[in-house]
Amino acid sequence: GIVGVRGYGAGVIGRYSDVPDKFPGVAHFHTIRVNQPAGFFYTSAALREICDIWDKYGSGLTNMHGSTGDIILLGTRTENLEPVFAELSSRGWDLGGSGSAVRTPSCCVGPGRCEWSCYDTLELTYQITQRFQDELHRPMFPYKFKFKMAGCAVDCIASIARADMSIIGTWKDDIQIDQDEVRNYAKNGMDIQAEIIDMCPTGCMSWDGNELTIKNEDCNRCMHCIAKMTKALRPGKERGATILLGSKALIRYGALMSWVIVPFMKMEPPYEELYDLVERIWEFWDEHGKNRERIGELIERMGFPTFLKEVGLEPHPAMVKEPRRDPFFFWSEEDIEK
Secondary structure, rough: OOOOOOOOOOOOOOOOOOOOOOOOHHHHHOOOEEOOOHHHOOOOHHHHHHHHHHHHHHHOOOEEOOOOEEEEEEEEOHHHHHHHHHHHHOOOOOOOOOOOOOOOEEEEEHHHHHOOOOOOOOOOOOOOHHHHHHHHHHHOOOOOOEEEEEEEOOOOOOOHOOOEEEEEEEOOOEEEHEEEEEEHHOOOOOHHHHHHOOOOOOEEEEEEOOOOOOOHHHOOOOOOOHOOOOEEEEEEOEEEEEEEEEOOOOOOOOOOOOEEEEEEEEOOOOHHHHHHHHHHHHHHHHHHHOOOOHHHHHHHHHHHHHHHHHHHHOOOHOOOOOOOOOOOOOOOOOHOOO
């Protein structure tokens, strides 16, 4: 909000020295955030172009994809902001998000390089960026809002710990099994019982030495077995994404992990179901959020049942974080199994 470019309220972080007389070279040292391509795919020509522009108008220092995700151009003077923005935009680049706005959406490499991606993370990131241009460039929220797209539960973009909205690929039907390849893994030295069966968080798998069996109704689709036996197992064919909400790092209050709000949603263009959900969440946040209060903090303050009612979501068992704890009710793992 100290400095910026005309028409934009986001994308520039003002930095001024407290002692400009002693250090005139860094009296101004503003940071510019540039919106990165989906999946962080660049040509060498594009990278050279960015560096040439920054050498011309700034310090030459860059931070390629730190915690913010954007291309971070570190250090320029106020009078250079409009010229550098004009040159970047003339080459097809745009500024990213900053302040109380939608932050630059980011994603894993998705189908560009990964065969396990359950939806097109690159396409969704591009479409979200286009759809929410106003919210990205003109801060209007109580605080920041981050989208991160992961193609599967391995979550290479670490969305579940960092994103206000995590969109994580999943499937609804049975895991596809190639039993011959499973036997090949065992034959080539993998201890399937120790490395796969015993590591399954829900205990839904068994191995009799010849055939792998999966009780799919108990599977939570964590991707451990698929990631370990890439030739033998594949995600199911009915694919989409789980929507989670509310994670953040420790800044003003404690860190939060995101939790499920929609267990399964098809992720195919034109994504209207997703956009409708996002806009209902923002309306709730805009009405009830305090200054500098993330959406996860608001839900913790007002309660998850209130959030579900206001946003129009039906309760679902997948939303439960842990079993209820009551001092007058005693239970054990054996009781649950019975």
